[in-house]
Amino acid sequence: MTGGVRSRLLKLAPVVTGLVLFAASCASNAPQDTFKPEGPAARKIDNLIVPIFGVAGIVFVLIIGGAIFIAWKFRARDDDDYNEMPKQVHGHFKAEIGWTIAPALVLLVVGALTVNLIFELAKKPSKEAVHVEVYGQQWWWEYRYDLNGDGDYTDIITANDLVIPAGREVALRIRSRDVIHSWWAPRLNGKKDAVPGRVHPLTIEADKPGEYIGQCTEFCGLSHAEMRIKVVAVTDSEYEAWTKHQQEPFQKPTTQAAINGWGAFAGQCTMCHELTGMIDPTSADDPRDATEKYAFPKEKMQVSGEAPNLLHFMTRSTFAGAKFDLRKDTPECNKLGTTWASTDEGIAKCLNRTDLESWLRNPPSMKAMHPGDTPSPESRGMPNLDLSEDQIDDLVAFLTTLK
Numbered sequence: 299m300t301g302g303v304r305s306r307l308l309k310l311a312p313v314v315t316g317l318v319l320f321a322a323s324c325a326s327n328a329p330q331d332t333f334k335p336e337g338p339a340a341r342k343i344d345n346l347i348v349p350i351f352g353v354a355g356i357v358f359v360l361i362i363g364g365a366i367f368i369a370w371k372f373r374a375r376d377d378d379d380y381n382e383m384p385k386q387v388h389g390h391f392k393a394e395i396g397w398t399i400a401p402a403l404v405l406l407v408v409g410a411l412t413v414n415l416i417f418e419l420a421k422k423p424s425k426e427a428v429h430v431e432v433y434g435q436q437w438w439w440e441y442r443y444d445l446n447g448d449g450d451y452t453d454i455i456t457a458n459d460l461v462i463p464a465g466r467e468v469a470l471r472i473r474s475r476d477v478i479h480s481w482w483a484p485r486l487n488g489k490k491d492a493v494p495g496r497v498h499p500l501t502i503e504a505d506k507p508g509e510y511i512g513q514c515t516e517f518c519g520l521s522h523a524e525m526r527i528k529v530v531a532v533t534d535s536e537y538e539a540w541t542k543h544q545q546e547p548f549q550k551p552t553t554q555a556a557i558n559g560w561g562a563f564a565g566q567c568t569m570c571h572e573l574t575g576m577i578d579p580t581s582a583d584d585p586r587d588a589t590e591k592y593a594f595p596k597e598k599m600q601v602s603g604e605a606p607n608l609l610h611f612m613t614r615s616t617f618a619g620a621k622f623d624l625r626k627d628t629p630e631c632n633k634l635g636t637t638w639a640s641t642d643e644g645i646a647k648c649l650n651r652t653d654l655e656s657w658l659r660n661p662p663s664m665k666a667m668h669p670g671d672t673p674s675p676e677s678r679g680m681p682n683l684d685l686s687e688d689q690i691d692d693l694v695a696f697l698t699t700l701k
């Protein structure tokens with residue numbers, strides 16, 4: 299690069315940086331904006347960040363402005379004597395004490411406020427809190443509810459959508475099944491790492507019903523960017539209805555396509571997917587050894603240990619780590635909430651059939667999972683099971699009965 303080109307590029311750099319910053323600040327729909335808190339914890343953090351940011355801004359302007367001003371004011375002039383040294387202030391007692399104490403005071407105040415808030419946020423949740431265990435794994439989040447406070451987090455096992463009652467504390471226990479993840483719904487609270495072998499508490503609360511978006515914020519492998527979080531806050535009565543419904547047992551499908559899909563599911567999917575309470579459709583009339591039907595031995599395939607529990611799958615709004623909408627993202631469908639699939643009409647109108655079928659056709663092509671890889675102990679996520687189009691139709695028919 300010639301000197302001229304380089305200096306021109308250097309001159310452009312601040313302009314480009316400025317434009318990028320300007321463009322980045324223009325998002326009209328930014329669901330993960332930390333500066334729009336919608337819960338008590340996030341608001342407390344916001345109330346600390348904003349003043350500190352202001353103080354940091356003032357310090358920045360004073361220091362940088364002062365440096366630029368001094369450089370300009372005392373710049374070399376043509377008639378300067380270049381041998382003359384400016385007046386030295388090294389060892390100036392008052393000045394040195396001053397610029398040591400001033401930043402120390404600023405940091406002391408910031409530090410005290412920060413530590414105070416850390417303790418406040420770590421306070422034990424109230425007795426009325428809802429208890430949910432959050433399991434991170436490559437690349438989706440599982441949510442397990444302890445509804446009666448007996449320490450058993452298997453009352454409800456679901457994935458992708460974390461359904462909570464608005465206006466109530468939710469005590470999360472954040473865990474991981476494989477690598478380190480980090481759970482963060484910015485409008486509700488700060489982030490908390492999910493570390494294998496550890497349990498990290500985090501209390502969230504949403505001010506009002508609505509959806510609060512987040513994502514995994516600790517690099518956890520190829521599909522890390524597609525490991526999303528969706529907190530669905532509902533009213534108290536909707537929450538009660540939801541928990542009651544989630545505890546209802548598996549219902550046998552009735553249409554022929556769904557019954558066929560049930561058989562395919564028992565044969566190809568249950569080695570990874572739990573479907574709590576599912577009855578094996580072949581157990582009564584199929585004498586084969588159950589393990590014989592499974593094309594992929596579990597110990598070979600499932601490094602991460604689990605796959606989403608599919609009981610009441612159709613009450614969720616998203617699937618595959620909340621990357622895809624299960625319920626079409628239209629105002630009409632969104633209004634139906636967690637009960638969108640309770641009627642045939644709702645399913646016909648709101649099911650995102652295209653993505654669900656594509657998912658069954660070839661999951662690794664839908665998320666970053668080395669599409670070319672053959673399933674191996676190293677592969678993560680759901681493998682391509684080479685299903686036929688007929689099987690896919692039957693399986694979708696079966697999945698839509700899981701409401």
Ligand SMILES: [Cu+2]
Pocket residue numbers: 434435437478479480514515516517518522525
């Ligand atoms: Cu992750």
